[in-house]
Amino acid sequence: GSKSDFAVETRGLGKSFGGFDAVRDVNLKVRRGSVHALIGPNGAGKTTCFNLLTKTLIPTTGRILLHGKDISSLRTSDVAQLGLVRSFQISATFLHLTCLENVRVALQAKNGGGYRFWRSLRAISGLNARAMELLERVGLADVADVRATELSYGKKRALEIATTLALDPSVMLLDEPTAGMGHEDIEPVTELIREAAVGRTVLIVEHNLSVVSSLCERITVLNHGEVLNEGSYAEVSSNADVVSAYMGG
Numbered sequence: 031g032s033k034s035d036f037a038v039e040t041r042g043l044g045k046s047f048g049g050f051d052a053v054r055d056v057n058l059k060v061r062r063g064s065v066h067a068l069i070g071p072n073g074a075g076k077t078t079c080f081n082l083l084t085k086t087l088i089p090t091t092g093r094i095l096l097h098g099k100d101i102s103s104l105r106t107s108d109v110a111q112l113g114l115v116r117s118f119q120i121s122a123t124f125l126h127l128t129c130l131e132n133v134r135v136a137l138q139a140k141n142g143g144g145y146r147f148w149r150s151l152r153a154i155s156g157l158n159a160r161a162m163e164l165l166e167r168v169g170l171a172d173v174a175d176v177r178a179t180e181l182s183y184g185k186k187r188a189l190e191i192a193t194t195l196a197l198d199p200s201v202m203l204l205d206e207p208t209a210g211m212g213h214e215d216i217e218p219v220t221e222l223i224r225e226a227a228v229g230r231t232v233l234i235v236e237h238n239l240s241v242v243s244s245l246c247e248r249i250t251v252l253n254h255g256e257v258l259n260e261g262s263y264a265e266v267s268s269n270a271d272v273v274s275a276y277m278g279g
């Protein structure tokens with residue numbers, strides 16, 4: 031079929047939990063190659079939207095299109111295979127691996143399980159070289175042999191981005207990448223996201239509005255599960271409804 035202008039599109043997307051509409055009639059259009067933010071107060075439905083897009087949750091209503099293809103009936107693993115990947119937090123097990131090992135595991139997962147990679151030394155060193163390239167890209171080359179658990183908060187986020195990039199997603203979902211970060215980490219991580227976004231589409235849930243305004247071409251504001259407003263940062267930040275629901279105070 032023809033390639034859609036939108037990497038991600040939802041039509042009438044909804045999710046209710048026991049009669050409560052966490053997300054209702056959301057029509058989201060994320061332009062291909064853009065960085066797009068999903069913002070809104072706590073409880074607005076942002077996380078639920080992410081869970082619906084990755085098929086972690088089954089929608090109650092509506093459809094989800096990825097590059098114009100209906101993914102409504104697919105599973106998380108199928109959706110990831112089609113290029114939509116959510117950055118994952120380095121979990122407890124992986125904290126004990128080094129940065130290089132973490133990225134290598136992701137590269138092996140991308141290449142389908144891994145066994146064939148252990149067949150030859152050449153394949154292993156190829157994998158290591160690719161993992162080092164990714165670590166260089168996110169500024170972690172000098173800590174390649176350091177365990178993830180020993181990294182600063184900001185560097186852990188950078189490692190998460192490296193492992194996500196290892197999967198080479200066409201659409202990357204980032205869930206509050208600067209949450210809990212000190213000022214000194216926010217700027218490098220913002221730069222990292224900007225760089226990681228080249229050649230792909232990024233959908234980001236982010237509370238830090240200066241990060242949103244510097245990164246995102248388009249912003250969708252959710253409130254009570256519904257789209258309250260959508261537009262550029264200048265547009266949404268000057269919208270009276272948005273100001274009173276989210277930015278005011």
Ligand code: ADP
Pocket residue numbers: 047051052070071072073074075076077078079
């Ligand atoms: P946000 O990420 O914007 O803070 P969420 O998507 O986490 O919002 O939540 C939206 C609403 O849905 C909230 O009122 C939340 O309490 C509710 N909710 C989320 N997940 C569940 C669930 N599994 N069961 C019941 N209610 C839920």
